[in-house]
Amino acid sequence: MRIAHISDTHITSESAYKGYAYDLIANEINNGDFDFVIHTGDVTNQGLREEYERATYELKKIQKPLVVIPGNHDVRNVGYALFEEFIGPLNGVFEFDDGVVIWVDSTIPDLSDGRVGSQKFKWLRERLKEYSDRRFKIVAAHHHLVPLPDTGRERNVLFNAGDVLDLLLRYDVNLYTCGHKHVPNVYRVEDLVVDNAGCTSCRKTRKGDVNSYNIVTLHDDGRVEVRIRRVTGEERAKEHRPVRPKLFIPKGKRLxxxxxxxxxxxxxxxxxxxxxxxxxxxxxxxxxxxxxxxxxxxxxxxxxxxxxxxxxxxxxxxxxxxxxxxxxxxxxxxxxxxxxxxxxxxxxxxxxxxxxxxxxxxxxxxxxxxxxxxxxxxxxxxxxxxxxxxxxxxxxxxxxxxxxxxxxxxxxxxxxxxxxxxxxxxxxxxxxxxxxxxxxxxxxxxxxxxxxxxxxxxxxxxxxxxxxxxxxxxxxxxxxxxxxxxxxxxxxxxxxxxxxxxxxxxxxxx
CATH class of the missing domain: 3.60.21.10 (Metallo-dependent phosphatases)
Known part of the structure; x- marks a missing residue:
């Protein structure tokens, strides 16, 4: 199972939007062996109607099944109502062979900060219970879950990131995908892979970086591989094999x-x-x-x-x-x-x-x-x-x-x-x-x-x-x-x- 993970397109009529980078990545995805695509938010730049109208056109260029999550820029100017009108539900479930993607809206209107509020947290927990038998469980949101390097002053992490992280670990979630900070990064947190995508088509990259997207491969033996692919062709991959068993017996005396x-x-x-x-x-x-x-x-x-x-x-x-x-x-x-x-x-x-x-x-x-x-x-x-x-x-x-x-x-x-x-x-x-x-x-x-x-x-x-x-x-x-x-x-x-x-x-x- 191969998944293309894109994020932070920031589609707009202004120069901040780099349409050529989006077209390049969309073509690679269409010509690649991908089963579906996850877009983890900031589809638009200001949540305006004209931006959503153009976003609808741009997203249709991707000829693969597409899951789209709202970002903090998408809900500006009451853009969350337009998101549902032009793109789809703010929260939802996408099922695939032996797996599921549960996406949750982590945005707060007119703020860059994120939160999975009490009702959404309860909804997420219920969905994780419902699909607990699935081999691969993916949770997708816009905001990052653990602090990221090269982002300046740390902020905008989920207000209740600790509770969300604890929930994902308790339900053996394999992968958490997000965007938001325009920095591609992959961490292994216990047996959870935290996959941050960089920005697909926006000028605001960090430390002189270029546009990129992530390639996620779910292997039959439980391994999760994430490959960061930049538009320059440079790639960097990390692979995680689940730890089995979870309990160990110490060898030797206590040190x-x-x-x-x-x-x-x-x-x-x-x-x-x-x-x-x-x-x-x-x-x-x-x-x-x-x-x-x-x-x-x-x-x-x-x-x-x-x-x-x-x-x-x-x-x-x-x-x-x-x-x-x-x-x-x-x-x-x-x-x-x-x-x-x-x-x-x-x-x-x-x-x-x-x-x-x-x-x-x-x-x-x-x-x-x-x-x-x-x-x-x-x-x-x-x-x-x-x-x-x-x-x-x-x-x-x-x-x-x-x-x-x-x-x-x-x-x-x-x-x-x-x-x-x-x-x-x-x-x-x-x-x-x-x-x-x-x-x-x-x-x-x-x-x-x-x-x-x-x-x-x-x-x-x-x-x-x-x-x-x-x-x-x-x-x-x-x-x-x-x-x-x-x-x-x-x-x-x-x-x-x-x-x-x-x-x-x-x-x-x-």
Whole structure:
């Protein structure tokens, strides 16, 4: 099964529309061995009637079955009504041999942002249940699901991207197709392939790129291949083979135990649960006995001295080694100086063959974080320097969307940071923003977010919690531990390509 994935044609009478690029790609599709075509939105540029009239003519040039999803430009000027008049339904289902495409309207009128609202989310879940027996399940929308590189400041991801991502993973969706940011990109997220198309016929390309489309091939053995094809003829392909089985048995003894905490927000406010934090520390010391405790930020609620004094007293009770990175609350007011005074500047830490690389993302007086181009370069260099080690990147801000959290681009360069991490093949990333525990593997890198250990204002139905991560020679297991009762639940289990060297056998005596 071969699918042509086009997006962001931005059909208009203005010079922004590159009709020759569209004609070239349409001819390639017509002459190619494609079963159908998916257009993931921004068919028009302003949602105007004359644009829809021309779009109807242009789309007829594609002589293959065509699924079209609305984009944010299509719904401008109440263009969603014209979309239904000229093109078709905003949400729908397209069935093919042993597979289904479920498309959903992710647009918000007159905004570039996206959202799969509560009713559409329920509709999507019902359709995934209905077609759960299909071998290939494809969900298509306009907006991107995970941050993309080379898009400038991160924004316009789905507001509820974490919930949508979690839903797709729960129902074993094979492929998510989208457009919106004019950047072609392919990520493997667990067993889900996230396929972003670039722009098919618009002048607004990124970083001097050219127009392109994606070719998706669904193989009989379950493999999903995505090939990015530019109008210059250049191609780049990625292939994903589903992981089977999903559960593994560790080989060898445990190499390292990490306790990951976040958002203790120590303060004198009623929202700070002192007894919960005390109980969690007791559990960590007496029952779990980790090799290292990593705090992913928001140690205190505000950067004032008496809060730092109390936080220092709490965390001094932990017997294991500690690594603490600042969150956005930690550097408010005098916090930038107080953090260094009480917890020191976070630096590289090596424990039992594992290298922890702290990344500072917090900024003054704002929850929005940034690593910056210089910080990205440094991180890439460190991942290359320690490539033969097991590398753990530690930071405050999450780089993938978290369920039950409104995603508004809390790390403004998340797409570029995620690219550095995946290219550098970091073995693990620990984050702590968003108030909810979540674990997911992007490409070869598991990313684990911690919930709040002792702050009442969190988003976790499991309550206040922290994470327990055990590393074995061939696998990694992450559990969420309820901070009050000590009960646990699985967050993720992943096979790893071990960088750990087996000890050399002893040489015989002469």
């Amino acid at each position: 390292l135990r990490i306790v990951q905490v976040s958002e203790s927000n120590v303060s004198e406010r009623a929202y700070f649960r002192r007894k919960v934090l005390e109980n969690a520390i007791r559990t960590i010391n007496e029952r779990l006995k980790p090799d290292v405790v990593v705090h992913c930020g928001d140690v205190v609620d505000m950067g004032i001295e008496r809060y730092y004094e109390r936080a220092y007293e709490f965390y001094e009770r932990i017997k294991a080694e500690k690594l603490v990175v600042p969150g956005h609350n930690d550097i408010t007011y005098l916090g930038y100086d107080l953090f260094s005074e009480y917890f020191g500047q976070p630096g590289i830490k090596e424990i039992n063959g594992v290298t922890f690389i702290p990344v500072l993302s917090a900024q003054y007086e704002t929850p929005i974080g940034v690593v910056g181009r210089m910080g990205q370069k440094k991180l890439g260099e460190l991942l290359e320097e320690y490539r033969d080690s097991f590398t753990v990147v530690v930071m405050h801000h999450n780089i993938v969307p978290i369920p039950r959290s409104r995603e508004v681009g809390f790390l403004e360069d998340a797409g570029d940071v995620l690219r550095v991490i995946t290219i550098g093949e970091a073995n693990l990333v620990l984050t702590g923003h968003g108030g909810n525990a979540f674990g997911i593997k992007v490409e070869k890198t598991p990313i684990v977010n911690a919930g709040s250990i002792s702050w009442e204002l969190h988003r976790n139905p499991y309550g206040n919690s922290f994470n327990l991560i055990d590393i074995y020679p061939d696998m990694m297991v992450a559990f969420e531990v309820q901070a009050t009762w000590g009960s646990g639940r699985l967050v993720g289990i992943w096979k790893i390509k071990s960088p750990f060297k087996s000890p050399s056998p002893p040489r015989p005596s002469p």
